[in-house]
Amino acid sequence: MHIEPYDNANEPIVAAGDATVPLNYFNIVCLTRGDSFTYAVPGYETCIVPATGTIDVRVGAFSAEAIGRRGTDVWDGEPEGVYVPSGQEATITCRSDSAEVFVAGAKFDEVLAPFAVRADEIDLVQYGSDDTKTHRKIKHILGQKQAGRVGRLLVSELYTVGKGGWSGFPSHKHDTDRLPDETRHDETYNFRFRPKHGSGLQLLQREDGGVGEAYHIVDGSTVCIDRGYHPCVVMPGYEMYYFTILGGLSQRSLVQYFQPTHADQVKTIPGILDMVAKFK
Numbered sequence: 001m002h003i004e005p006y007d008n009a010n011e012p013i014v015a016a017g018d019a020t021v022p023l024n025y026f027n028i029v030c031l032t033r034g035d036s037f038t039y040a041v042p043g044y045e046t047c048i049v050p051a052t053g054t055i056d057v058r059v060g061a062f063s064a065e066a067i068g069r070r071g072t073d074v075w076d077g078e079p080e081g082v083y084v085p086s087g088q089e090a091t092i093t094c095r096s097d098s099a100e101v102f103v104a105g106a107k108f109d110e111v112l113a114p115f116a117v118r119a120d121e122i123d124l125v126q127y128g129s130d131d132t133k134t135h136r137k138i139k140h141i142l143g144q145k146q147a148g149r150v151g152r153l154l155v156s157e158l159y160t161v162g163k164g165g166w167s168g169f170p171s172h173k174h175d176t177d178r179l180p181d182e183t184r185h186d187e188t189y190n191f192r193f194r195p196k197h198g199s200g201l202q203l204l205q206r207e208d209g210g211v212g213e214a215y216h217i218v219d220g221s222t223v224c225i226d227r228g229y230h231p232c233v234v235m236p237g238y239e240m241y242y243f244t245i246l247g248g249l250s251q252r253s254l255v256q257y258f259q260p261t262h263a264d265q266v267k268t269i270p271g272i273l274d275m276v277a278k279f280k
Contacts, residue, residue: 002202005220013222014188016041016105021186021224023152023247025105028190031055031094037101040089044105045112047142047155048092049081049243051192053099057082057116058091064116068099074192074241078119079157081141083150085111102190106247108151115149117141126161127271134169134269135161147252154185154246154254164236170266171205171229171259177250182257184249187225189232189242191217198238205229205259229259 001020003013014026025044029037031053048057050068057064059082070077084090086108092101123143128134142155158167177184193199196219205212206228215223217232234240246254258266266273 001224001226002215002217003222003224005218010037014224016044018224020226021188021247023107023186023249024188024224024245025103026188026190026222026245027103029092029101029103031092031099031101033094033097036091036093038089038091039103040087041105042087043107043109045086045108045151045153046084046090046103046105047081047153048084048090049079049102049104049141049155051100051102051243052076053094053101054096055099055101056093056095058093059084059088059114062114066095067116068096069119073194074157075159075194075239078122079139079141080119081117081155083115083117083142083146085114086151087111088114102243104153104155104243104245106151106153106245108153110151112149112151117146121145125271125274127269127274128161128165129270130162132269133165134167135165136167137161150252152248152252154244154248154252156244158242158244160234160240163238164234166231166233167240167242168231170262170269171231172256173207173227173229173259174254174256175227179255181255183251183253183255185246185254187230188245189223189225191219191221191223192241193219193234194239194241198235198240200232200234200238200240202232203230
């Protein structure tokens with residue numbers, strides 16, 4: 001499902017219990033200096049990540065100051081974030097002129113401990129190549145390094161390297177719990193382009209081989225993926241970024257199932273197996 005960009009007025013874009021991706025939660029909160037926003041999502045653990053700007057975060061007795069180092073856009077520095085335990089109340093306070101803040105969530109009942117993820121704690125992986133049109137960089141905010149401290153939530157930022165190219169290829173899916181081959185993980189994306197008037201396509205290829213859907217994605221598009229194979233591509237001459245939320249049904253570690261007709265492409269893309277191993 002594609003959700004066109006709109007002014008969400010700090011209300012969830014993907015609410016708890018969403019019909020398409022019930023394991024996910026997503027909000028974009030926009031603040032100006034000194035403004036505060038308080039939220040709690042019963043039954044969902046969340047992660048606060050400034051897309052731009054700098055914020056302070058308080059969760060009960062825990063506080064994290066000066067989270068976020070980016071200025072003009074998501075290419076302007078490294079991400080930072082704060083993990084908020086399931087159902088806990090969090091307050092975000094803007095300490096820069098303005099801030100755009102992503103709030104990612106996954107369904108999880110157990111209450112863990114809050115913590116901050118600073119820029120030097122990000123788990124970085126780069127794979128693909130210009131020749132294969134798959135060159136990509138992934139910055140895991142809640143990734144392998146945070147294993148054991150998080151329930152079912154995986155949060156990452158994905159960038160095309162260079163201008164143009166594919167992401168999520170070879171085509172893969174993760175809509176069915178059938179270990180060891182695949183896990184059920186709902187997924188939500190929010191896209192950005194540089195320059196902003198760039199755009200791309202999100203494909204949803206159905207497992208039965210029938211014709212799927214293709215969505216025209218623009219700066220600010222949100223895509224919710226409940227099932228099927230789902231590669232995406234950016235137009236030549238433009239860079240693409242997408243904020244990625246994964247929520248597992250029964251475990252945190254993601255097991256992707258590559259579309260059999262394209263699975264042999266794994267052998268042609270440098271570093272892709274390292275990428276797969278990082279979604280833990």
